[in-house]
Amino acid sequence: MAAVIFDVDGTLIDSVDLHAHAWRETLGHFGVEADFDDIRANIGKGADQLMPGFVPPDLLSAKGADIEEHRAQLFKSTYLPLVRPFPAVRGLFERLRADDKLIVLASSASADEVAEYLNIANIADLVTATTSSDEAAQSKPFPDIFEAALAKATGTQARQALVVGDTPYDAEAARAAGIRCLGVLSGGFDHQSLVAAGCEAVYRDPEHMLEEYDRSPLHTLAG
Numbered sequence: 001m002a003a004v005i006f007d008v009d010g011t012l013i014d015s016v017d018l019h020a021h022a023w024r025e026t027l028g029h030f031g032v033e034a035d036f037d038d039i040r041a042n043i044g045k046g047a048d049q050l051m052p053g054f055v056p057p058d059l060l061s062a063k064g065a066d067i068e069e070h071r072a073q074l075f076k077s078t079y080l081p082l083v084r085p086f087p088a089v090r091g092l093f094e095r096l097r098a099d100d101k102l103i104v105l106a107s108s109a110s111a112d113e114v115a116e117y118l119n120i121a122n123i124a125d126l127v128t129a130t131t132s133s134d135e136a137a138q139s140k141p142f143p144d145i146f147e148a149a150l151a152k153a154t155g156t157q158a159r160q161a162l163v164v165g166d167t168p169y170d171a172e173a174a175r176a177a178g179i180r181c182l183g184v185l186s187g188g189f190d191h192q193s194l195v196a197a198g199c200e201a202v203y204r205d206p207e208h209m210l211e212e213y214d215r216s217p218l219h220t221l222a223g
Contacts, residue, residue: 002223003102003128003153005146005179007165008109008117010044010187012089012206016166018079019043026071027054030063040188044167046108046139047071072110080113085121086186088207093126095213100223102156105130106149106163108139128153140169143177150177162221164209168197182217184209 010016020040027034034054042050047068051060055067096103103126107114111132118124129152136144150161163174166187174181175198183199184206185191191202201217203209213219 001100001102001153001156001160002221003104003150003156003161004096004218004221005104005106005149005153005161005163005174007044007163007167007170008105008107008114010166011086011164011170011184012105012121012123013083013085013117014186015079015083016040016043016187018082019075022071022075022079023050026067026074029070030055030059030067032056032059044108044140044165044169044187046133046136049139049141049169076113080116083117083120086205086207088205088210089121090123090126092206092210092213093123095210096218097126099219101218101221102128102153104128104149104153106145107131108133108136108145110134140167141172141176143173146173146177146179150179156223160221160223162217165199166194168193171197171199174198180217182209 006012020036020043023039024034024036032055042053093103105127111134114130114132131145131148135148138144146163158178161179163179163181166184167189171181181199183194183202186205194202
């Protein structure tokens with residue numbers, strides 16, 4: 001059966017800036033000054049891939065787990081209540097389900113955050129399965145999370161799946177997993193960077209994907 005695997009942050013929900021603020025505040029708490037735009041450009045990676053770009057090796061070795069825990073708690077308490085879905089996410093999912101497509105979420109967020117996102121976007125009843133950071137030894141741009149998501153789409157092969165994401169890291173990870181990828185601009189990366197990373201088509205956001213559904217690879221994807 002055909003399956004569509006969705007990244008979450010920046011793809012389905014408007015949370016990229018919020019994550020960047022949480023990371024910047026957290027890094028500052030541990031004495032690391034970082035530029036907001038530089039952090040934002042790395043949202044989409046998990047903590048394992050993001051922190052080495054900002055945290056000195058000795059501090060990362062000594063305090064890496066504490067830094068990630070502080071960020072997780074800060075995001076949950078301060079920023080998660082501000083997260084909103086992009087327009088038409090539920091409508092897009094309803095169209096996919098009517099078209100006999102499985103839907104799997106593949107996120108570098110924690111399982112608790114993913115559960116909250118399902119409620120925020122009002123899509124829990126339409127999603128076949130979810131994955132979280134606990135199910136990936138390495139986060140994007142490594143393929144682990146998409147391989148885990150594909151495994152949860154029972155009976156679906158890589159050639160029967162599509163990934164939808166907002167970052168080049170999604171496209172790189174999908175390509176490494178042998179899965180085609182579509183991009184959305186809603187996370188802030190431009191069209192050229194998404195295509196260069198491997199997205200075969202790029203849309204403005206989930207609402208645009210729904211508007212173009214009948215002419216998109218989502219519709220023609222064969223099970």
